[in-house]
Amino acid sequence: MSQTLSSSTLLVIALAPLVGAVAAGVLGTKFGGNVIGRRVSHSLTIFGVLLSFVLSVLTLQSVVSDGARFNESIYTWMVVGNLKMEIGFLVDGLTAMMMCVVTFVSLMVHIYTIGYMEEDDGYNRFFAYISLFTFSMLMLVMSNNMLQLFFGWEAVGLVSYLLIGFWFNKPSAIFANMKAFLVNRVGDFGFIIGIGLLAAYTGTLNYSEAFAKLGELEGVILPGTDWMLITVICIGLFVGAMGKSAQFPLHVWLPDSMEGPTPISALIHAATMVTAGIFMVARMSPLFELSDTALNFILIIGGITALFMGFLGIIQNDIKRIVAYSTLSQLGYMTVALGASAYSVAVFHLMTHAFFKALLFLAAGSVIMGVHHNQDIRWMGGLRKYMPITWLTCLVGSLALIGTPFFSGFYSKDSIIVATHASQLPAAGFAYFSVLAGVFITAFYSFRLYFLVFHGKERFDQNPDAHHGHGHGDHGHADKPHESPWVVTVPLIMLAIPSLLIGFFTIGPMLFGDFFKDAIFVNLELHKAMEMLAEEFHGPLQMAIHGLTSAPFWLALAGVVSAYYMYMVNPAMPAAIKRSAMPIYILLENKYYMDWFNENVLARATRGLGVALWKAGDQALIDGAVVNGSWRIVGWISGVVRKIQTGYLYDYALTMVLGIFVLMTYFVWLK
Numbered sequence: 001m002s003q004t005l006s007s008s009t010l011l012v013i014a015l016a017p018l019v020g021a022v023a024a025g026v027l028g029t030k031f032g033g034n035v036i037g038r039r040v041s042h043s044l045t046i047f048g049v050l051l052s053f054v055l056s057v058l059t060l061q062s063v064v065s066d067g068a069r070f071n072e073s074i075y076t077w078m079v080v081g082n083l084k085m086e087i088g089f090l091v092d093g094l095t096a097m098m099m100c101v102v103t104f105v106s107l108m109v110h111i112y113t114i115g116y117m118e119e120d121d122g123y124n125r126f127f128a129y130i131s132l133f134t135f136s137m138l139m140l141v142m143s144n145n146m147l148q149l150f151f152g153w154e155a156v157g158l159v160s161y162l163l164i165g166f167w168f169n170k171p172s173a174i175f176a177n178m179k180a181f182l183v184n185r186v187g188d189f190g191f192i193i194g195i196g197l198l199a200a201y202t203g204t205l206n207y208s209e210a211f212a213k214l215g216e217l218e219g220v221i222l223p224g225t226d227w228m229l230i231t232v233i234c235i236g237l238f239v240g241a242m243g244k245s246a247q248f249p250l251h252v253w254l255p256d257s258m259e260g261p262t263p264i265s266a267l268i269h270a271a272t273m274v275t276a277g278i279f280m281v282a283r284m285s286p287l288f289e290l291s292d293t294a295l296n297f298i299l300i301i302g303g304i305t306a307l308f309m310g311f312l313g314i315i316q317n318d319i320k321r322i323v324a325y326s327t328l329s330q331l332g333y334m335t336v337a338l339g340a341s342a343y344s345v346a347v348f349h350l351m352t353h354a355f356f357k358a359l360l361f362l363a364a365g366s367v368i369m370g371v372h373h374n375q376d377i378r379w380m381g382g383l384r385k386y387m388p389i390t391w392l393t394c395l396v397g398s399l400a401l402i403g404t405p406f407f408s409g410f411y412s413k414d415s416i417i418v419a420t421h422a423s424q425l426p427a428a429g430f431a432y433f434s435v436l437a438g439v440f441i442t443a444f445y446s447f448r449l450y451f452l453v454f455h456g457k458e459r460f461d462q463n464p465d466a467h468h469g470h471g472h473g474d475h476g477h478a479d480k481p482h483e484s485p486w487v488v489t490v491p492l493i494m495l496a497i498p499s500l501l502i503g504f505f506t507i508g509p510m511l512f513g514d515f516f517k518d519a520i521f522v523n524l525e526l527h528k529a530m531e532m533l534a535e536e537f538h539g540p541l542q543m544a545i546h547g548l549t550s551a552p553f554w555l556a557l558a559g560v561v562s563a564y565y566m567y568m569v570n571p572a573m574p575a576a577i578k579r580s581a582m583p584i585y586i587l588l589e590n591k592y593y594m595d596w597f598n599e600n601v602l603a604r605a606t607r608g609l610g611v612a613l614w615k616a617g618d619q620a621l622i623d624g625a626v627v628n629g630s631w632r633i634v635g636w637i638s639g640v641v642r643k644i645q646t647g648y649l650y651d652y653a654l655t656m657v658l659g660i661f662v663l664m665t666y667f668v669w670l671k
Contacts, residue, residue: 005059005070010089013055013099014142017106018135020048025128041124045131046110052138053103060096064515071144071208082203090144090207094347094519097510098141098279101354102272106134108491109267112362115487116263116369126166130267133159137272141279145205146195149280153191153244156273157184163264164257173259180253187243187250194236197222198287201229211286218290234287234294238301241277245331248305252594254328255312258320262365265320266358269327275350278334282343286521289341292425295527299339299420299427303434306332308592310441314448315588318375319364322449326401327357329438333416336431341527342419343520348510349412356400356409356499359492363394366488367453370481371460377449382458386481391454393492398450400499402443402556405547408503411540413439415511415533417552422532439552443559451567504540512537 026032028041036044062068073088091099109130117123136159140152165177199205201220202213220229241247246254257269268274281288281298288294306329313325330353337346368375370387384391400409417439420432460481483489509515512534524531537543547553566573578585590596644655 003062003066003068005062005068005091007072007074009055009059010070010091010142013052014135014138016048016051017131020045021128021131021135024124024131028124038123042114042127045127048131049103049107049110049134053107056099056103059091060100063091063093063096083199083205085147085205086145087148088144089142091142092519093515094282095141097351099138101351102134102137102141105272105354105358106130106267108358108494109263112488112491113263115485116365117261122166126261129159129163130264133268140276144207146199147205150195153276156276160268160273163268164260166260170259176256176259180257183250183253184243187240190236191240194233194240197229197233197236214286214290228291231291231293234291235297237284238281238294238298241281242301245274245277246328247301247331247335248308249594251305251309251328252598255321255324258324262320262361262368266361269324274327274331275354278338278346278350281338282347282520285343289521289523295339295341296425296427298335299425299431302332302335302339303431306336306438307434310438312588312591313445314441315585317378319367319377319449319453320375322445323360323364326442326446329442330357333413333435336420336435337416339431340419340423340428340529341522342529342533343522344511344516345412345415345419348507349416352408352412352503355495355502356397359393359397359495359499360401362492362495363390363397366390366484366492369484377452379459379462380453381456383481384454387483389483389489389492393496394450396496396499398446401446402559403439403552404556405544405553406504408499408501410544410547411503411507414547414552418536419529419533422529424528436552439555440559443556444563447560447563448567451563456568507540
């Protein structure tokens with residue numbers, strides 16, 4: 001028999017990180033007089049996130065073992081007609097899993113930050129930001145209504161803006177956070193249209209109430225068009241997901257966001273914020289199942305992102321940007337799974353990816369610290385003997401990323417490929433090619449990074465900047481690379497464990513059990529991917545053994561071998577390929593000219609529109625007609641009326657007589 005979770009416990013889970021953020025952000029900064037120091041600031045924020053994590057685990061345990069659920073309003077903000085605007089929580093298998101992922105990764109990042117940001121002047125401010133982000137993400141995933149969803153959606157965007165531009169004295173960081181802010185506003189425009197249409201036609205913002213009325217929306221045409229209302233709502237919502245989850249063409253902000261400190265790259269741009277769009281579509285699965293058009297659109301966008309963002313990872317030399325393009329590609333994989341109606345597979349990959357991608361980002365940060373804040377992999381090499389823990393954990397993360405059998409990434413990634421192949425939608429063919437080809441590409445750029453950083457000749461002594469590193473994290477070392485302190489390596493080890501094991505133990509209940517039974521809906525009569533996937537599943541052990549003979553495994557192996565040959569055995573080969581394929585290299589170097597197009601075409605076009613609106617709308621209509629026009633009219637009327645105010649009694653008497661005459665004439669005329 002299912003139980004009801006405690007609302008008090010859920011409030012503590014959501015608000016504990018907020019309390020820590022306020023304490024560190026106010027009392028630990030100049031704003032509050034620096035009342036508390038660094039140790040107290042990081043202790044308070046870590047305790048808040050730790051408390052949320054422990055309670056989230058207990059909540060997940062209740063959801064899984066006891067069937068506990070929660071779907072209630074906590075607070076009613078306002079009522080407009082029949083529309084209630086509330087704060088409430090919905091906790092089921094999907095939410096409980098997301099709560100654990102968000103709080104665990106956040107906890108690891110908090111601990112890691114003690115070492116990484118040790119000498120940064122904004123230490124307390126950084127802890128306040130990442131704790132505030134954790135609160136915002138929890139409000140997003142725990143919401144039971146679209147108003148709170150939108151609040152969490154915008155809050156994580158705001159904190160992301162603050163974190164990307166954390167080093168606000170760097171022009172590149174300021175440019176990057178403004179770019180992220182503007183691109184996400186484009187996505188949010190579609191998102192709010194989708195929410196608005198759904199609320200307008202269902203009369204509610206509550207998930208359950210809206211889903212109960214979806215039958216009334218089938219066959220409804222959007223007024224003034226020949227578009228199906230359901231399709232417009234779904235595509236509007238997905239445009240929001242495209243911005244937040246960095247799908248083509250709204251992906252351009254994520255690589256530039258690497259200008260922020262490495263811990264936020266792991267927390268926001270790998271494990272949590274960028275997966276908000278995937279979570280939202282999975283939560284809205286009853287809605288998306290009604291529109292094959294929207295699902296085809298999702299398949300195409302996901303396929304493009306998975307394949308073409310992977311290509312860009314091949315030519316990058318910045319260690320963080322390689323991992324960033326890997327994130328874009330893997331988000332494309334998740335999106336493809338959504339389009340194939342394999343929502344549970346998408347969320348499963350979201351979970352496994354959160355662990356191994358956070359691990360890879362934090363390992364990249366450890367490498368950056370070890371080589372005195374150099375980020376160019378061409379000036380690394382041979383770090384395995386200097387940084388053994390970072391090397392081993394990075395290897396685990398890389399093997400999970402490329403889908404090596406028995407690693408967590410294998411179970412989720414292989415399931416996406418099989419589900420896409422099983423989908424009967426027209427766009428599934430292109431998406432299947434993209435995710436299959438992406439396996440080779442992912443393996444190639446992942447192990448290109450791995451081999452150049454940890455193996456081969458030591459090149460860090462050839463870097464002209466290697467002897468002048470005095471930034472945070474140097475820890476007194478001069479030339480030789482060094483292993484990071486325990487506050488950095490412990491999170492790496494803790495993330496490596498689920499990256500290795502969690503897929504094996506959770507694939508059965510999450511994909512083929514009852515874990516998502518009341519959270520995700522699939523119309524199995526129309527979309528049979530999950531049904532066919534279940535028929536081929538005979539346990540995680542058999543799946544991994546079979547995976548050793550499958551096409552994805554051989555493609556991944558070919559990618560690893562190619563990277564080894566080209567960068568360890570025959571390092572002249574990449575330069576030769578570059579010379580012979582220079583046009584392609586230039587295209588990739590310029591990131592398909594997307595930034596150029598946005599800056600020189602879209603920006604100029606909208607600049608013209610903006611100038612027109614400014615001149616005609618702001619200056620002429622608002623300032624000229626409304627603001628200045630109103631006072632001119634009042635001034636003219638007052639000037640006329642003032643002449644009537646003479647101060648003579650006979651003038652007023654005459655005015656009264658004339659007024660009575662006008663009134664009498666009016667009433668006689670009415671008769």
